[in-house]
Amino acid sequence: MQLIIKNRVQIVVHISIWILLYGLTFYPVLNDARPIPSDVFPKVIVIIILFYINYFYLVPEYLLKKSVLFYILVSLGLLAISVLLINHFYEPKFPDNFFFNRIRPRGFMIMPYYKLFLNLGIPYVISAILRMYVEWKRNENLRLSVEKENIKSELQFLKAQLNPHFLFNSLNTIYALSVKKSPDTSEAIVDLSELMRYMIYEADKDLVPLNKEIDYIKSYIQLQRLRLSDSENVSLKITGEDRGRAVPPLMFISFIENAFKYGTDYKGKTYVKITLTITDTSIYLNVKNKIGIFREPTKNSGIGLENIRNQLKLIYPGLHKLEVENDGKDYEVSLTIYQKHSSL
Structure with a gap:
């Protein structure tokens, strides 16, 4: 469908060019009811033959392939041969103010050749510019298409990294509950199944x-609460x-996940404060946690955090602020x- 539309647009453009080139030329003659020169x-x-030889063959085969000198020589040769042939077979007088106007020379004169060269050369140059x-x-x-596909592929790769990372951490949570023989283990499994369904x-x-x-x-936080000895x-x-707002999936979870990972000390005490503020023009997330003893985050604090940094750069270039x-x-x-007025 897009190819058909593009072809139609090109046809309209070419028709418009010919109308502009020769509509104004023939109008005075037709308007005054004067005969058209033979x-x-x-x-x-x-002109049409030269236009499309240049458009379909010479420009793509030589000019666009950096054979500029050869292209110029061939073009000048074609134009010169065309001028000589036309002047050899046709030497009529033309009405004043006509596009192809030239006066029959007395003896040899360069002006008729020059004017005809321009008449042929202008459409020829237009064809090169158009192509x-x-x-x-x-x-x-x-x-743009390749760039879009690359971004899409990179995002898919990032999500593929994130999902196993999240699953690994969640299974650790359930494992901790099962070791303690917690009655909340079954509820945690249900919560995890809901989370996996979403993913x-x-x-x-x-x-x-x-x-x-x-x-x-909310489901993730509930799952974390089940494993904590102190979630106050x-x-x-x-x-x-x-309502009516949309975001890329899994955009916020890594920040929250890291807060729980590093906000719990060896005694099981956890301090995690999460604030999500939605306005007409922005979405603001703030995640704050106490740094647990012996659990201070390092530069390599996990795949998830770096993953989201990369996604933000790809999806919201210049439209996000991360501190x-x-x-x-x-x-x-x-x-x-x-x-970016993203809504569903």
């Missing part, structure tokens, strides 16, 4: 409803309207996503 139509045919623009546009569309059926999409992403976060200082505060603060006691992540 050599006009042969010249037009020659170069078409090729540039085609290459630009191809570049399987939603995470492969470009965008998901924000309310679904929030439900996913775990909080989630959400403000703003999430990380670490004073040795508290670790705080603030993420602002400026909405």
Whole structure:
């Protein structure tokens, strides 16, 4: 379908060019009811032939392949031969102010050849410019398409990394519950199954409803609460309207996951504060946790965090702000996503 549309657009462009080139030329003659000179139509045919030889063959085969000197020599040769042939067979007088106007020379004069060379050369140059623009546009569309595919492939790769990472951490949580023979183990398994369902059926999409992403976060936090011996200082505060808003799936979970991973000390005490603020123009996430003893995050704090950094660069270039603060006691992540009016 797109190919058909492109072909139609090219046809319209070519028709428009010929109308502009010769509509104004023939209008004075037709308007004054003057006879059209006999050599006009042969010249037009020659111009059209030169135009499309240049458009379909010479420009793509030589000019665009950097054989510029050869292209110029061949073009000048074609134009010169065409001028000589036309002047050999046709030497009529032309009305004043006519596009192909020339006066029958007395003896040898250069002006008629010069004017005819311009008459043939101008459409010839236009054909070269038009073909170069078409090729540039085609290459630009191809570049954008490849770039888009590369971004899509990279995002899929990042998500493929994230999912096993998340599953590994969640299974560790359930394992910890089972070791303690906690009655919450079965509930944790149900929570994990819901989380996995979301990851399987939603995470492969470009965008998901924000309310679904929030439900996913709530389920994850609930799963974490089950494994904690002290979850009193775990909080989630959400403000703003999430209806009609959309975000890339799994965008926030790595920040929250790292907060739980490093916000729990060896005694099991956890301090994690999560705030999600939704406005008309942005989504703001703040995650703060105490740095547990012997659990201070390092530069290589996990695949998930670096994964999300890369996704933000790909999806929201210039439209996000990520700040990380670490004073040795508290670790705080603030993420602002400026909405591109993404909605579902």
